[in-house]
Amino acid sequence: MNVALIGSGGREHALAYKIKQSDKLDKLFIVPGNAGTSVLGENLSLDTNNKESVVDFCREHDIDLVIVGPEIPLVDGLADVLRENNINVFGPNKNAAMIEGDKSFSKDLMKKYNIPTAEYKTYEKKDYLECISYLENISYPTVIKASGLAAGKGVAICNDMNEAKNYVDQCFKDNLFGESSDVLVIEEFLEGQEASVFAITDGEDYVLLPPAQDHKRRFDGDKGPNTGGMGAYAPTPLVTDEVLKRIEEEVIIPTIKAMKNEGREYSGCLYAGLMIKDGKPKVVEFNCRFGDPETQVVLPIIDGDLLELLYSASKGKINKEAVSYNGKTSVCIVAASDGYPGSYKKGFEITGLNNMPNGVVAFHAGTKLVGNKILTNGGRVLAVSSIVNSSDIKEAKELAYKALKNIHFEGMVYRTDISDKANILS
Ligand code: AMP
Ligand code: GLY
Numbered sequence: 001m002n003v004a005l006i007g008s009g010g011r012e013h014a015l016a017y018k019i020k021q022s023d024k025l026d027k028l029f030i031v032p033g034n035a036g037t038s039v040l041g042e043n044l045s046l047d048t049n050n051k052e053s054v055v056d057f058c059r060e061h062d063i064d065l066v067i068v069g070p071e072i073p074l075v076d077g078l079a080d081v082l083r084e085n086n087i088n089v090f091g092p093n094k095n096a097a098m099i100e101g102d103k104s105f106s107k108d109l110m111k112k113y114n115i116p117t118a119e120y121k122t123y124e125k126k127d128y129l130e131c132i133s134y135l136e137n138i139s140y141p142t143v144i145k146a147s148g149l150a151a152g153k154g155v156a157i158c159n160d161m162n163e164a165k166n167y168v169d170q171c172f173k174d175n176l177f178g179e180s181s182d183v184l185v186i187e188e189f190l191e192g193q194e195a196s197v198f199a200i201t202d203g204e205d206y207v208l209l210p211p212a213q214d215h216k217r218r219f220d221g222d223k224g225p226n227t228g229g230m231g232a233y234a235p236t237p238l239v240t241d242e243v244l245k246r247i248e249e250e251v252i253i254p255t256i257k258a259m260k261n262e263g264r265e266y267s268g269c270l271y272a273g274l275m276i277k278d279g280k281p282k283v284v285e286f287n288c289r290f291g292d293p294e295t296q297v298v299l300p301i302i303d304g305d306l307l308e309l310l311y312s313a314s315k316g317k318i319n320k321e322a323v324s325y326n327g328k329t330s331v332c333i334v335a336a337s338d339g340y341p342g343s344y345k346k347g348f349e350i351t352g353l354n355n356m357p358n359g360v361v362a363f364h365a366g367t368k369l370v371g372n373k374i375l376t377n378g379g380r381v382l383a384v385s386s387i388v389n390s391s392d393i394k395e396a397k398e399l400a401y402k403a404l405k406n407i408h409f410e411g412m413v414y415r416t417d418i419s420d421k422a423n424i425l426s
Pocket of ligand 2: 152214228229287290291292293294
């Protein structure tokens with residue numbers, strides 16, 4: 001099979017690394033990829049906003065499967081155009097990607113189909129006064145979310161009325177996230193611990209991958225601003241077999257059915273971000289793609305043929321035997337540029353990447369190959385994932401941090417407590 005993988009982050013490096021292991025793979029193109037993916041396939045710059053150029057490329061190179069990594073092209077309808085041109089694609093159509101692209105839609109869907117989630121209200125810009133009067137009468141903390149895409153930064157946890165009003169003003173009056181914050185979802189603050197579960201689905205049937213836990217805040221102890229994710233581990237003991245069964249029965253199955261029933265058949269990776277309290281899951285968000293950095297810990301602990309799984313899902317007949325959990329444990333630490341998720345500098349040389357101990361893979365994210373040097377080129381620069389042959393999370397954590405000590409670049413920052421949450425039961 002010839003495969004085109006769209007994206008340039010750590011998630012895409014991990015996908016490329018796993019797809020490369022498939023016997024079915026012929027040629028792999030990564031669009032645009034990063035320094036890490038360049039040794040697994042051919043990096044290619046192609047304007048994915050120009051959907052026709054992607055179609056032309058697929059035709060010219062006999063592409064058998066396009067895998068779309070990030071949410072933006074999916075929400076923008078790239079999968080639709082590929083399907084209309086009879087090109088196989090892993091990833092939902094635009095009307096299904098709305099499950100991530102429009103939080104007010106996904107909240108209404110969950111309400112309609114009794115899928116457990118936080119209580120909420122939705123306000124449009126024109127309802128400003130009504131929104132403020134609602135905020136005067138609720139208890140705090142409360143959570144305010146931009147309904148549209150905001151690169152993981154559109155959520156504010158407000159501790160009092162002033163903070164809440166301030167955030168609403170920024171969204172409605174100062175257009176903080178442009179059109180993405182023209183509609184706000186205000187929801188109940190949920191306590192508990194978060195987990196991420198990926199369901200690979202063909203629209204009807206599905207395969208669950210091992211549950212992971214992300215660390216979204218920038219600093220140790222879950223302090224500081226939200227980021228795309230500073231590290232993850234899998235599997236997480238937070239999701240026991242019993243909890244996983246509830247997630248499957250109360251969230252995954254009803255959501256796949258609901259989407260089909262709404263005429264928005266969902267094919268691709270359905271990412272459920274969940275809050276677990278006393279063994280009960282509630283949905284915090286859905287994403288229409290694999291998570292980053294969760295993918296960097298989930299893929300190393302599955303055996304089998306990922307390409308076969310994704311291809312069969314894209315063809316509407318998922319091969320449920322294609323992959324299985326291999327009993328291992330993985331911890332991944334993200335190394336970021338000082339300043340991230342705010343502004344940061346780029347272009348620093350990264351050293352030590354070839355010096356990884358056994359059982360560790362370094363996944364590139366914001367990196368760039370210039371001559372024979374690898375330079376920083378983004379906020380989240382890279383992630384090291386350890387893989388140990390047991391369920392010992394502590395051992396996996398130590399190995400990941402040991403590996404990270406070999407890597408250096410100016411302004412490198414990271415959290416030191418990734419996976420410690422595994423010790424706190426919800
Ligand atoms: P989201 O982009 O919706 O996943 O939100 C980003 C982060 O904000 C989540 O990972 C949670 O840590 C936090 N968050 C979102 N919604 C809630 C909620 N209802 N209660 C508590 N925390 C939340
Ligand atoms: N790690 C969070 C996300 O991928 O949205």
